[in-house]
Amino acid sequence: MFRNFLKTVLRFLKHNKIFAGINALGLSIALAASFIILLFVINELSYDHCHKNRDRIYRVNNYYVDFKNVMSGTPYVLASTLKSEYPQIEKAANTRFLRGFSLKVKNEYIGIPQAVASTSDIFDIFTIHLLGSSRLSKLLDDPGSLVLSRSQAEKIFPGIDPVGKEITGLVDGEEHIFTVTGVYENIPVNSTFRPQCFVNGKWTLGSINKTFKVNDTETSWLRDFWNTWVLLSKEAKVPELEKGFRAFEKKYLSEDPAHNYRLQNLSDIYLKSENVANSGIQGDIGKIRLFSAIAFLIILVAAINYIILSTAVSSRRAKEIGIRKTNGAGAGNIRNQLLSESIFLAVIVLPVAMLIMWLALPYAGRLFQTKLTILSSNILTYISVYLALTVFIGIASGIYASYYLSGLKVIDILRNAIHYGNKKQVFRSALIILQLVIFCSFVSSTFIIRSQYLYALNKDTGYYTKDVLFVHLGRDFKGYSAYINSIKSSPDVIMAAGMMDELPMQGSMTMMVPHFVNKESKVKVEGMAVDYNLFKTMGMTLVEGRDFSEEFGSDLTKSLVLNETAVKQLGIEEPVGKGLGGKTIIGVVKDFNLHSIHSDIPPMSIDMTDQYIEEVAVHYKHGTLSHLLPFLKDEWKKAAPDRPFGYSTIEEVISEIYSTEKNLTTIVTIFAIFTLLIAAFGLFGLTLFIAKTRTKEIGIRKIFGCSERSIIYSFLKSNLILVAIAASVSVPVTLLFMTRWLSHFSNRTKIGWWIFAVSFLISFFVVMLTVFFHSYRASRINPVDALRYE
Amino acid sequence: MISLRHIYKYYDSKFQRTFVLKDIDLEISEGEFVTIMGPSGAGKSTLLNIVGMLDEPSEGEYYFLDQPVHKINEKKKVEFHRNYVGFIFQAFHLIDELTVYENIETPLVYKGMKVSLRKSVVADMLDRFNMVAKKDLFPAQLSGGQQQLVAIARAIAGKPKLLLADEPTGNLHSDQGKQIMELLKNLNNEGITIIQVTHNEEFAKYGKRIIRLADGMTSSDKTT
Numbered sequence A: 001m002f003r004n005f006l007k008t009v010l011r012f013l014k015h016n017k018i019f020a021g022i023n024a025l026g027l028s029i030a031l032a033a034s035f036i037i038l039l040f041v042i043n044e045l046s047y048d049h050c051h052k053n054r055d056r057i058y059r060v061n062n063y064y065v066d067f068k069n070v071m072s073g074t075p076y077v078l079a080s081t082l083k084s085e086y087p088q089i090e091k092a093a094n095t096r097f098l099r100g101f102s103l104k105v106k107n108e109y110i111g112i113p114q115a116v117a118s119t120s121d122i123f124d125i126f127t128i129h130l131l132g133s134s135r136l137s138k139l140l141d142d143p144g145s146l147v148l149s150r151s152q153a154e155k156i157f158p159g160i161d162p163v164g165k166e167i168t169g170l171v172d173g174e175e176h177i178f179t180v181t182g183v184y185e186n187i188p189v190n191s192t193f194r195p196q197c198f199v200n201g202k203w204t205l206g207s208i209n210k211t212f213k214v215n216d217t218e219t220s221w222l223r224d225f226w227n228t229w230v231l232l233s234k235e236a237k238v239p240e241l242e243k244g245f246r247a248f249e250k251k252y253l254s255e256d257p258a259h260n261y262r263l264q265n266l267s268d269i270y271l272k273s274e275n276v277a278n279s280g281i282q283g284d285i286g287k288i289r290l291f292s293a294i295a296f297l298i299i300l301v302a303a304i305n306y307i308i309l310s311t312a313v314s315s316r317r318a319k320e321i322g323i324r325k326t327n328g329a330g331a332g333n334i335r336n337q338l339l340s341e342s343i344f345l346a347v348i349v350l351p352v353a354m355l356i357m358w359l360a361l362p363y364a365g366r367l368f369q370t371k372l373t374i375l376s377s378n379i380l381t382y383i384s385v386y387l388a389l390t391v392f393i394g395i396a397s398g399i400y401a402s403y404y405l406s407g408l409k410v411i412d413i414l415r416n417a418i419h420y421g422n423k424k425q426v427f428r429s430a431l432i433i434l435q436l437v438i439f440c441s442f443v444s445s446t447f448i449i450r451s452q453y454l455y456a457l458n459k460d461t462g463y464y465t466k467d468v469l470f471v472h473l474g475r476d477f478k479g480y481s482a483y484i485n486s487i488k489s490s491p492d493v494i495m496a497a498g499m500m501d502e503l504p505m506q507g508s509m510t511m512m513v514p515h516f517v518n519k520e521s522k523v524k525v526e527g528m529a530v531d532y533n534l535f536k537t538m539g540m541t542l543v544e545g546r547d548f549s550e551e552f553g554s555d556l557t558k559s560l561v562l563n564e565t566a567v568k569q570l571g572i573e574e575p576v577g578k579g580l581g582g583k584t585i586i587g588v589v590k591d592f593n594l595h596s597i598h599s600d601i602p603p604m605s606i607d608m609t610d611q612y613i614e615e616v617a618v619h620y621k622h623g624t625l626s627h628l629l630p631f632l633k634d635e636w637k638k639a640a641p642d643r644p645f646g647y648s649t650i651e652e653v654i655s656e657i658y659s660t661e662k663n664l665t666t667i668v669t670i671f672a673i674f675t676l677l678i679a680a681f682g683l684f685g686l687t688l689f690i691a692k693t694r695t696k697e698i699g700i701r702k703i704f705g706c707s708e709r710s711i712i713y714s715f716l717k718s719n720l721i722l723v724a725i726a727a728s729v730s731v732p733v734t735l736l737f738m739t740r741w742l743s744h745f746s747n748r749t750k751i752g753w754w755i756f757a758v759s760f761l762i763s764f765f766v767v768m769l770t771v772f773f774h775s776y777r778a779s780r781i782n783p784v785d786a787l788r789y790e
Numbered sequence B: 001m002i003s004l005r006h007i008y009k010y011y012d013s014k015f016q017r018t019f020v021l022k023d024i025d026l027e028i029s030e031g032e033f034v035t036i037m038g039p040s041g042a043g044k045s046t047l048l049n050i051v052g053m054l055d056e057p058s059e060g061e062y063y064f065l066d067q068p069v070h071k072i073n074e075k076k077k078v079e080f081h082r083n084y085v086g087f088i089f090q091a092f093h094l095i096d097e098l099t100v101y102e103n104i105e106t107p108l109v110y111k112g113m114k115v116s117l118r119k120s121v122v123a124d125m126l127d128r129f130n131m132v133a134k135k136d137l138f139p140a141q142l143s144g145g146q147q148q149l150v151a152i153a154r155a156i157a158g159k160p161k162l163l164l165a166d167e168p169t170g171n172l173h174s175d176q177g178k179q180i181m182e183l184l185k186n187l188n189n190e191g192i193t194i195i196q197v198t199h200n201e202e203f204a205k206y207g208k209r210i211i212r213l214a215d216g217m218t219s220s221d222k223t224t
C-alpha cells in the first residue's frame, strides 16, 4: 500500500517542482540550522559522560560561609584524610597542575601542558583506559613514576613501548629521573578532567613551600591549592556524608572553621559551576538554553511553512482523496497516507540538511566561538536526535493536513463544494502571522541587544576610555618602576602608572569588612592594588582627601583609598583620617566601573602595592599611538630583554568584556535572517498557489474590467494586514523577553520604539517582495487563456 | 439488495428548507439494470450518492443487503465501498499521478489483495478493455473515452455487486458512449447490479428498468 502512496507523492512533487523545491529547501535549511545548534547542545551536555562512575565521583569544594562563595581549592592532606576517616569514600585523590613540567627528548626540553600531579587512586576514580604493558595498579606510588597519554607517548617515544623507560624531567627548574609506568588512551575532549600526563603528587609541594616560605604544606590544612576527588561507595549518602564534615572540620581545621567542605558531583561540574572559583573549563547553561530556544523557533517556522503549503495544495489533492475514498479507502487509510508522505518528505530532506550542516559547520563554529566538533562517542546520540527531530517535524506538520483532508466528505469533493472559505483562511493567516511574529521579535531583539552593547561601550565609566593602553608586565616583574620612569620621558606620554589588572577588570578580590556603626554586620568589599599616579593616569577623580603620594613614605603600607560606595555602605562619617583594617583612609575616589557596566559598582578599598603590579597603564596624547608603540617596545627590550612585549588598548579590553553581547547580536541576527528566509520561502510557495487557484477568478474579473493595478493591490493589501498584526503582536513578546534579559544588567539601555518600526518595515519589505512577483504574474493573466484552462 | 423507505433529503438555509428528495421508496434486487432519468436538478445524483453511501438521507431508512445503512458507522460503510460498490462518474475521476495500471490497482490495494493476485486481476482487466499497450500511460495521455474505460475497469476490478454510474457517457461522443453502454450491458449479464443516471434516451434503454424523477419525487417506474 505504501508503494502506491509513494508513487503518488513522488509524481505529485515532480509535477509541482517549485512547491517541492521550496518546501525541501526551507526545511533543509531549518534542519541544518537546528542540527548545528543541537550538535553544540549535545556536545555540551555530554561532558564527563566518558567517566563510567560519574554518579559516584565528587569534587570536594570549599564553601566560604562569610563570602558565600565556593572555591575548588582544598589542602593536600584532605584526600588521604577523608579516605581514612570515611569508609563510604572508596577512593580519594588530590590533583594539581604541575606548571612548567618538561621532559628531555634528544637533549631538548619539551614542555608538557596539562601535567597533573596526583596519586594512584586517580586511575580508579576517573575512567582512564590504560594501554599495552602499563602497570595495573600503584601507577603513581613511586615518586619517579610517569604516566603518559597516548599522544604524548607517541611524541616522546615514537615507535617504541615507553613503559619501563627512563627519562629526565624538569620540575621547578631541577632535573629528575622519571620512569614511565603506564600509557593511557587520550581522554575525550568532552571531559573536564583531561591531563596529558600524570606524576606523583609530591612534586607540587616544593613550589608552594617555597612561595610561602614553609615546609609543612604536605600536612597543612591552610594551603588550598589542590583539587580533591573522591569516589563514593554505592551505598554512600551524600547529605549524610556532608553533615559529617562539620565534625571533621572541627577536628582538623578549627573550632569555628571559616569554610565548609561540600561535595559537587562530577556531572554538575561542567554546567553548574558558575559560583565555583577556579573550577576549570566550564559550559554556559544559559547559552545552551538560548540556543535550544532558537533551534526550536526555527523548526517551528519551518513546520508552519510545511503546514501552510500542504493545506494550500490540499485543494488539488482533494480530488485524489475523493477517488481513493470511493475506491474503498477509509479515513484512516488517507490519514496514514498523508502522514507517511509528510514524514517521508522530511526524511528525504535529511541528507540535504546534513550536507548543508557539514558545509556550514566551520563558520558556525567561529560564530559560536566554540569548536563544533563531531565527537565519535556522541555519534549515536546525534543520529537518533536528528532522526527523531526530522520524523517529529514530519508528523507535526503532516498531522493537520492529514486530519483535515481525511475528514473531507467525498460528496463535497465530488460536488466541488469544499469550503476553502473563512475558517481555513483564518487558520492559514494565523500561522503566517505566527511566523512573522517570530521574525519580528528576532529582529527587534537583535536591535535591543545591539543597543545595549553600544550603550555599554559608550557609558561613562568614571575613567578614560580612550587614549589609554596597558602594557602587560607579567608576574614578578621587579624593574617596573624603572620602565615606567623611562617611558614617562616620552613627550607623547601624559602619565603612566602600574596596576594589578586591566580596567575594566574581569576577576575580583573580595574581603568582608565590618560595618562602621553596626559592627555585627559585614560588607563585601572588593580590593584593588595600584601604584602611585594611577588615578591621574586613568582620569579618576578624588572627591575627598588625597591621592597616594611618594611624599608620604608610608603610603605603600599604611594608607588606603575608598570609593564613594564603600563610604556609604560601610556607614563612615568623615572618612579621611579614620582607620580601617590597620590602615588609614587617606582619600575617597569618585565611583568608577571596576567591572563591566552590567554589574553594580562594588564598595572598593584601594591600596598600594609594589609586589603585584602586572600591568602598566599609559595615558598618551591623542593620535600618537602609532608613534608611541615602537618607543614603548624599545624601552621594554632594554628593561626586560627576556620577556615578550605585549599590550592592549583600553578599547580592546572594553570590547573584550562586552564580547558576549556582541556575539549574541551576530548570532541572533543570523538566525533572524534564517527565520525570515524560511518564512519567505513558505510565503512564496503560498502566493504561488493562491495565484494559481485564483487564475479563473482573476480572468473573470479582468473580463469585467478590473485593472491590473487593483489586482496587485488586492494581493498586497491582505499581506500588509498580516505583517501589521504580526509586528504589533511581536512588541509585547519582545518586551517580555528582552526586559528579562536586560534585567541582568545594572545599567540598561532604553528600548526605543523605532526598533519595532524598523522590524515592521523589514518584514513588510520582504513580504511584499515575495508576494509581488506572483501577484504581478497573476495580474498579467490573459482572461481567455485562464477560462479555457478551466 | 437495495431498499429505500420514505427517503427525504433537504437542505436548510436561513429561512427555508429546500427539498431535493421527497419520500422516495425504492426496491432494487440483485442483477437489475436500472436507469434513472429526469430534468436537471431533479435529485438524480443525490439519490445515487445516497444509494452509494457517499451521502446521507435527511430522513428515512435505507437497507443495503438487509443491513440498515442509516444506522451503521463510517467504518462499516468503508467496508461496503471496499467489497460491494463500484463508482463511475461523468468526469472520469482518475488519479492524475497514477498510471492506468496503478489506477486500476488502487481499489484492490485497499481491499488488501495479495500482490500476485492483484497482478493477475489487473492484467485481466487490461486485457478485457484492450488497454494492455496503454497500461503505463497517465490519464492525461488518454482520450476521454479511454479514460472512462479505465474508470470502469477500476470500478469493476474489485468485483463489486453494485455498480453506480452517474452520467458515464456525459462527456463522450455517441460512438464512445455506445461502447461504454455495451460494456455495462455485458457486465450486467455477468450478474453485476447496475444503476445509471443518464440524460440520453437511447442509452437509457440499455436499462431493464427506467425510473423518472421530477422535483425530488418518482414520477414513473417502468420495467421494459
Ligand SMILES: Nc1ncnc2c1ncn2[C@@H]1O[C@H](COP(=O)(O)OP(=O)(O)OP(=O)(O)O)[C@@H](O)[C@H]1O
Pocket (backbone or CB within 6 Å): B011, B018, B020, B038, B039, B040, B041, B042, B043, B044, B045, B046, B047
Ligand atoms: N449542499 C447543497 N445545498 C443546497 N442545495 C443543494 C446542495 N447540493 C445539491 N443541492 C440541490 O439539490 C438539487 C439536486 O441536485 P442533484 O445534483 O441531485 O441534481 P441532478 O438531478 O443530478 O441534476 P443534473 O442532471 O444537473 O446533474 C439541486 O437543485 C441542487 O441545487
Ligand SMILES: [Mg+2]
Pocket (backbone or CB within 6 Å): B044, B045, B046
Ligand atoms: Mg447530477
